[in-house]
Structure formats: structure tokens, C-alpha cells
Amino acid sequence: MNRRHTISREFFSTIAAVLVLGLSVMCAIQTALSAAYFVNERRAALTAILDGAVALTDRFAEAGYIVTRPLGDDRAQSARSGYELFNTSSGAMVFVTAEDGSVLLHTEGADFTDRRVPQKMLDQMDVGDDLFVTGTLDGVYTDKYYTAGRRIDINGTVGYLFAASPMTALGSYIMDMLVMFGISAVAILLLCSLLCWVLARRITGPIEAISDAARKLGSGDFTARAPVDGCVELADFATTFNNMATRLQTIDNSRGQFMGNIAHELRTPMTTIKGFIDGMLDGTIPQEENQHYLTIVSQETGRLARLVQNMLDITKLEAGEVPVHARNYDLWKTVTDVVLSDEQRIEDGRIDIRGLGGPPMMICADPDFVHQVVYNIVDNAIKFTPEGGAISFSAQKKGDMVEVSIENTGSGIAPEALPFVFERFYKEDHSRGMNTRGSGLGLHICKILVNLSGGQIHAESEAGKWCRFVFTLPAAN
Numbered sequence: 001m002n003r004r005h006t007i008s009r010e011f012f013s014t015i016a017a018v019l020v021l022g023l024s025v026m027c028a029i030q031t032a033l034s035a036a037y038f039v040n041e042r043r044a045a046l047t048a049i050l051d052g053a054v055a056l057t058d059r060f061a062e063a064g065y066i067v068t069r070p071l072g073d074d075r076a077q078s079a080r081s082g083y084e085l086f087n088t089s090s091g092a093m094v095f096v097t098a099e100d101g102s103v104l105l106h107t108e109g110a111d112f113t114d115r116r117v118p119q120k121m122l123d124q125m126d127v128g129d130d131l132f133v134t135g136t137l138d139g140v141y142t143d144k145y146y147t148a149g150r151r152i153d154i155n156g157t158v159g160y161l162f163a164a165s166p167m168t169a170l171g172s173y174i175m176d177m178l179v180m181f182g183i184s185a186v187a188i189l190l191l192c193s194l195l196c197w198v199l200a201r202r203i204t205g206p207i208e209a210i211s212d213a214a215r216k217l218g219s220g221d222f223t224a225r226a227p228v229d230g231c232v233e234l235a236d237f238a239t240t241f242n243n244m245a246t247r248l249q250t251i252d253n254s255r256g257q258f259m260g261n262i263a264h265e266l267r268t269p270m271t272t273i274k275g276f277i278d279g280m281l282d283g284t285i286p287q288e289e290n291q292h293y294l295t296i297v298s299q300e301t302g303r304l305a306r307l308v309q310n311m312l313d314i315t316k317l318e319a320g321e322v323p324v325h326a327r328n329y330d331l332w333k334t335v336t337d338v339v340l341s342d343e344q345r346i347e348d349g350r351i352d353i354r355g356l357g358g359p360p361m362m363i364c365a366d367p368d369f370v371h372q373v374v375y376n377i378v379d380n381a382i383k384f385t386p387e388g389g390a391i392s393f394s395a396q397k398k399g400d401m402v403e404v405s406i407e408n409t410g411s412g413i414a415p416e417a418l419p420f421v422f423e424r425f426y427k428e429d430h431s432r433g434m435n436t437r438g439s440g441l442g443l444h445i446c447k448i449l450v451n452l453s454g455g456q457i458h459a460e461s462e463a464g465k466w467c468r469f470v471f472t473l474p475a476a477n
Helices: 007-062 073-090 119-126 168-218 232-282 287-318 331-341 343-348 367-384 415-420 442-452
Strands: 093-097 103-106 131-135 145-154 157-166 327-330 352-354 362-365 390-398 401-409 457-462 466-474
Touching (some): 007 157, 168 232, 232 287, 327 331, 331 367, 362 367, 442 466
Antiparallel strands (some): 093 103, 327 362
16 A cells, blocks of 8 residues: 655645756756856957967067077066966966977966877867867866967967966856755745645645545534635535535435334334234134224235335336336327226216317327326325316427326315425325325325426415316427
8 A cells, every 4th residue: 555645745745846856957057058158258258368469479579589489588488478467367378389289388377298289279270260179188288278279370480379267167156056056945945845834734724624524424424514715626625515415414314204204104004904913813803804804904005015116116216227218109198098097986986077188299208107197196186086076187288398287176285285295205194194095105206207207297286176286298309
């Protein structure tokens, strides 16, 4: 497992590496440019010294001193004293060589060897070009110098005049520059460490708060929320986390309510079943009434089976495990089939059916989904429509959707209950349990199926008069 570091450390390491790399590149570029500038400046300075030395050489020639030939001690000392002026004013030494490259005369301040100036350098000056080289002049000096040279011809005697300055100045300059960059780098890194700590705290503070909220959420505290502050990205992250926590809290509350509802809905019929069976076993219920109570037990068992099946259907629908097979077909065919399947119950309740028939109303939906929706709504309508009441059907196209309405007369739904009729296990009378009027899952299934079909569903009612369920489905293409 790789060792993990804090964001502060990673942030500082990254910034420090970038700064060190940047300073190093800048130092290298600055050193190269400074060295090039320094060399060019030395070349220009030495060329100017050569110009002055050539003029001085001509003055010596007028006085009878031909410096390109060996001179006597007095004359050599006099010429050397003249060239020493350049050494005094600019720190450059001047020397003269014969045509073969041997040193005839030089100012003080340099250690010369017995070697001659290489012929290839003399050849370069013979074609009229000035010489400029760095180093020991192929062993002529014991130390490194910048050297500029020029061919001179004095009264028919050819020689070479050189001006040189030591290279130690460049080394000192570069060393000073490196020291300056080193001090600057240390100061910048110290300042960077402080800024990195401040910036890292601004970044890690909200992250630590979100992490703490996540730990609480993971331990089951669904009320944990992260503060929405910091930069935009972290604020968006905290908002997303809080939205997730809110959804999880809602799901957890719904789950608790769902489990409570399941326990309530299962306990009522199971208590009834157990009571009747125990009564028949211990003789409390007379044997001649066993058939009657066994019929009740059978009905309660059937309702338990339907409850379990509805719960399984809801689980599959919400998990997306039920595929949607939409096709174009006539809505009225499904409505008519549902009404005909409940014909006996409708006749027993003397319920008047209105609005069936009319021109075809083509929709694009899964026929099984639509059948289940219509069946559940009609089943509820039959249950809650009083004897002699009416159930009305209507459908009309609105844009690219078809609006379907199923209305029944009766006591209707209380206004405060309308927003909750599509919730699982919701019933206006919570005390009645799972009785002949249903388990409270049918309308919830309707909502899921309509939403899967691409439509919406809602309930309308006028208490004491009527109740209407309206849902939409996509029109046929």
C-alpha cells in the first residue's frame, strides 16, 4: 500500500518543485546570457585596446622602436612602459610576437611559457581578421585569458599584437549570481511555504468538514450536513453532498415508515387469521361455523398474498427491472376490457358507467402498464362509489399527450389527504388496516407505471360529491 500524504504536503511539494525548477531554468538562462554578454563586452574592450596599442606601436616606430623585432633592454623597457598604460587603465595586458609567434615583448601581470602562438591562429590574422579566443592560447599562458589579436606591419616587419584580460572575473560574476539566486530561492521557498499553508488550509478546511460529515453519515447520522463555503468547486461539492444526505435521510425515513406500514398491514390479517384458527382449534368457535370463518381466513390469506405481490411489483418497478414495451394502440380497448372484467361488481352496486365508446384514442404506451393503471383506479372507484352512483370516463388529446380522466361519485377525498394518496400504504383512515378497501399500494403502483410511461398523474376531489383521477400518456406517433 502506497504511503499517503496530506493535501498540504502534496500542495507544498508540487509548488516547491515548480519553483525550484523555474528558478533553476531561469538561473541557467541568466548565466548563459550573462556569460555571452560578458564575453562580448570583453571582446569589444580588448578590440578597443588593440586599436590604442596599434596607434602606440606606430608612435614607437616613429621613434625608431620596431616592436616586431627584438629590442635592446632599454628600448624594450621603454616600449613595455608605454603598453603598461593599458594594463593600468583597463587591467589588460599587452604583448607582441614575432612573425613565427614567439613572444618578443609583454607587460607585467601574466606568466608566459616558452610556447609560441599556434600557426593556425597566426594564419587567421594573416587573412585580415582579428583573433578572439578564450583559454590559455594553446599553452602560451599558464592561466586562462580572453585574448584578442591583430596582425601588424611596421616598416615591412610583420608581427602580431595581442591584448588579454583574465577570465577570473567571469567566474566571480557567475559565482555571485549563483549565490544571489540561492538566497532568492530560499526566501521564495520560505514565502511559498507560508502561502501554501494558508491556501492549503482554505482548501482542506471545507474538505475536512465534508469528510467529517461523511463519517457521521456513514455511521448512521443522516442529519449530518457539510458547510457550504470555500471556492466554487468545494461549495458545489458540499451542496451535492448535502443534497445526497437529504435524499438518504428521506429514504431512511421512508424505509422506517415503510417497514412500520408493512408490520401494521401484515399484523392485522395475521392476527385475524390466528384468532379464528385458534378459536376453531380450542372449540371457542362452534364446529358448525367453521366453514364461515374458514372463508374469512381464506379471504385474509388472499389479501396477504396480494399485498406481498404488490410489494414485489413495486420493488421491481422502482429498480427498473420491468422493461417497457410501448406500442401504438387504442386506449378505449383497455378501458372497455377493465370495465367488462368488473361487470358483476358494477351490476351488484348498481353503478352507472358513463363516457365509454367514442372515436379511437391512439396512445403510445405499454398495454400491460395502462391496463394495471386503469384497473387499480376503477377498482378503487367501485369500492368507494355508493350504490346507485356513477363512474365516468373521458379522454382527450392535448398536444403530444393524451389526458385520461376517471371520475366517481361518492364521499370523495379530503383536501388535506390529496397530496398523499399516491404514497405507499397511505389511507385516509389509518386505523382500519388492510380491510376490504385495500392495502394502500394500488395508487402508488399507478404513479410508478404512469411515470415509466412518460406521463403524470394527480387526484382531484370535492369532499362529499366526487373524486377524479387524471393521468397523461404519450399520444401515438
